[in-house]
Amino acid sequence: MNTQFFNFMLKPLTLACAIALPVATHAAPATEAEVEHLRAEVKALKAMMQQYAQQQNSLSNHLTEIKAKSATMAAPSPAPVAKAEGLSLKTKGGAEFSVYGNVRADALYQAEGGSAARLYNQISTVPLEGSGESSDRLKASMAATRLGLDFKTATQAGDVGGKIEVDFLGANDSLRIRHAYLTYGDWLVGQTWSNFAVPDYMPETIDALGYVGGAVKRTPQVRYSYKFDPATNLVIAAEDSKDDSSNMRLPALTASLNHKFSDTLMVSARAMGTEKKTDADSETAWGVGLGAKLDLTDQTFLKADYYHVKGDSSFVSWTNQGFVTNANKDIIASNEFDSITLGITQQFNPQWRGTLGYGYMKADNNDDYINAFADKTKINKALWQAWANVFYSPVKPISLGLEYVYGEREAFGAAPNGSTKGEDNRINAVAMYNF
Template structure:
């Protein structure tokens, strides 16, 4: 109903009433027609007010019905995942962050490994003249990654968890990279080994890294303790996933991290684990030392060193950790040193590059070497050198190009006399991070 019309009628009635009193007091000439007109106007005004009240009541009832219907829909269709502002929440109330990347890798292999997968195979590249795999173009999207981070607030400390997968399993099958929960100083689940950490490896395009470094994720129980803002220790019991050994006890690892100053970080690590066959058992051990140095705001140097005896599961590309006789007695263990060193330069906000070098050398243990069935498949030493550039035209996109050259020297020559195999490749990658 038009409120302006109602206001106009009321004002007119008030004026009429005000004027009628003097007329009634001082003159009796008011006609019956004028009185009837005033009555008609009052009656019309009452009708208008009744219609306006009925319309308001109808509108209110409609609004209540809409609100009740909306509430019912929201109650019956509450999703397991909902958005609150800019945060996602699970049905149980945990805050959720979804991340990952779409990654396309390509490699032109001048010389290298025979396996279909394009990533590093330096320890198994064919010796020269022996079924070499040359002039091959390989491509894959198997390193595409999906991840979820969870956080639940409690009366004490927050509970955090992570689940991250890629497609680098057998035949590009989905595999678990990280799956763990973290409460206070404790972590339970699978993540980077406490001994073989990738933090000190120079940057590469190759998803597995190069010789001298380690890319190892293990199921573990981990405890961290902070001595000061710049020093902490991490202790862990890990399943090393060593197929050559029957695990009876977990591997024990320890890592001491120290921030020397604003630009230098150091990490000292130790590992001890039992190697067991059906009839015998021996201890394997290792130590590691890593360093990161921010020379300037745009220049970083990384270095990592390992010395390991009796184990091949933690540090990548090494020979088998031990050899056995016919009775499955452990008769000798492999021992090796490895190092990787690299410098990364940030040329601009969009462009950076890395030069890197990695080397691994096995001890000349005659008992170990003589027990090998095929000495051409075990390596006296390995090395690789690489150079890459990464360019990000816009923030979520990263493009990379890399050249790598490396060699392996076997303990014994092949029938044609060759004792050296070569890895010679150009790698490229395109990533969309989300």
């Protein structure tokens, strides 16, 4: 019951009383006192009904409040919003960065090989048979341990990126720069893999320097990349080849055209041209390269890389000196060579994989070049290496590897005992923790 209901009932009751009074007056005259008394009772009744309506209205409001509180108490409290947790690393300049690298332990047992204390590939300088051979040696090193930082800064004109990567393969295991560059749009400025001598098409090895036929060259450079379509891009670079035999006046110019034929086949055609300069003379050195990667199956991968170079020894590894001069510093001859490396990798399961590889390099028989050397045992007619390795990853961050490599070099000149061949025969092992 509410106020509107009592007002509805009160109005007709009052009207009835008003009508009844005149009727009663006509039926039997009443005294003035009786009329006043009746009016007073009607007024009192009206007051009581109004008071009752107010009480009911107050009770109704109170019940409404109780129901609202009950509903609030019954409703579950909203769960607190969980804030995303994580480590956001930023530099003082506001760049985001991430850290990566590995802790790497290398060891080898050398049946025959190079005499240098460093345990990595020395195929171009291994002693000739019977002439100061370095046999039955155990070597170990942590120098290939690596640390890297990747940076990115968002700007109104696009992201600016950068990388710094170092290891300990400098002189006497000192810290050295591997990569240090910035990227902006299609441009790269700094030191990274050469645009000409790239490691992408080398078969996998344990040796940190790779084997003959491949290249692990990093140069300071300015590089521009142009993408024709999602499958094809052209990269042009001006590079400092760091050739100590030449007085650099102009940077080396390199170009690579890369095309992805399908998800399983990728090729790269590359070219290089550079000036070789002495105090008295200059000459142009040049080279071409062709690399390919082919996925034979989901678990079997093939890599191959080929180079033909004339007059340069700074880009492709393990080569003879690029050019020779006379007493007047005139360039009288250049070395010209072909090299190839190829290999197949099998992923046996998520933990095990292995690679079989082969590399070969052959120099031209240029008499002017060969006769410029007093000791012809120091220059190589041909080099080759073959290797087999297996890697095991018991858990994702850890990689354990074992590798056997055998190779030979053939010199243009013979040792006093008549030998022209040197031997590289060793077993490599590695343990890496990648982070």
